[in-house]
Amino acid sequence: MEQTLIAGKARVRFAPSPTGQVHVGNARTALFNWLFARQQGGVFILRIEDTDLERSEARYETQLIEDIQWLGLDWDEGPDVGGPYPPYRQSDKWQVYSDYAERLVAEGKAYRCFCKQEDLDRQREQAMAQHLQPNYPGTCRNLDAKEAERRRAAGEPSAIRLKIPEKPIRFHDIVRGWVEFSNEVVSDLIIVRSTGVPVYNYVVVVDDAEMRVTHVIRGDDHLSNTPKQVALYEALGWEVPEFAHLSTILGPDKERLSKRHGATSLANFREMGVLPEALMNYMALLGWAPTGGEREIFSPTELVQEFDLARVTPSPAVFDFEKLYWLNRHYIKEGAPERIAGLAEPFFARALGVELTADAKAWCAHVTAALGHSVNKLDELPERAGPVLKFDPAAALAAGENEEVLKAETTGKVLEAFAAKIAAEAEPVSAERFKAMIKEVQKEAGIKGPALFHPIRIMLTGAQSGPEFDKLVPLMEEGSRVLPGTIAGVKQRVKAFMEAWKG
């Protein structure tokens, strides 16, 4: 195989294992690879690392593709789009891994290991008990090649181990500079298990080299794997790529970010109504800051222009949910109203428990435009639109905060007078008529200010304060027309409230 050419076009990859949801840690790795590729005019590769056959599932592969597409990333090579160095899914490549391993054995750079698992476990425990590095003691390292071949031919199970040379292993990391590991912490690693299944540290090297990857950008949980991989590049005679290990992401309590901290997968954030551009903007700031460090709002195009791998910090990044939501609020406000309304529909459908017709969707768009300003996440919209969506006269009458208004001497008079006018009104009631009727009650009953407005507002919405009647009345009327039985109109509310009030 030809050597990779680091000096050529940048080629980077995102190499997820399809064993679960894509979490922000992995998504940030994908994002930094994508930003680097797009900025360098390079190539972004998606590779599916499914050598862990027990934990890998096709549905996770489908979902991860959907999730990272939702985030706004696209790739030039991958299992779905093909490319010049297939296959892009490891389980389709067993023969290639096996061939290179045999080559290493033939060249004396790797050897067959017949050690039994129980012996290895015992040796490991003994080393740990003596506070020694639990390295492989090298039992099979110097087995005679002919003897090894005889045992294998006789059917004795064997793994293949790489011979780690006795010298320090050094590599360059764009985020950390030169990194050196003593060979003593890297013992002869298994590259192919006795079952024939190759291990991650080995297949990743074969793939990165075959796919001509120039820069390996990944999480720093892989830092201790890198010397093993560098040893493999050297054994195979391949050029070692540049590395960039991204720092760990911590939760607000400075512990490693995990499910314990709440939403952490792309799917979770999407379900909450976080916009992809907000999440992309926020994740870009996890470990990277622009020159000057002040600016925080970046569109995807601006990120591609500004991003600089050399400015990525090795210190852990703390995930600040509030900052993400602040950015999200900004993007909801800035977003095209039709797009935001479209994204909001499922949240209304879920809250109302109905399928939305075209008319109902238009109504949701009106509700979003009138009441949806400055929500942090789209899933807050139904709550924000509560005065229109919900109507419960019994709860309004029982609410402690309404007690004083409902007990006031003039309240009965206001309610009766207003209800009589509404009952005589044709449907739909316009916002102008609604206000005119309040004025009429004011004149006729001689009651004004809060004593007039609060009872009417409780009758209509169940609370004394909230959005203006000008906004509420048209939404209630349109809602009752397009979602009858789900959204109560003005007349229906007033009638039901009066029945409960009298009852």
Ligand code: GLU
């Ligand atoms: N499949 C590995 C993971 O998901 C990829 C590691 C790498 O990028 O080399 O962690």
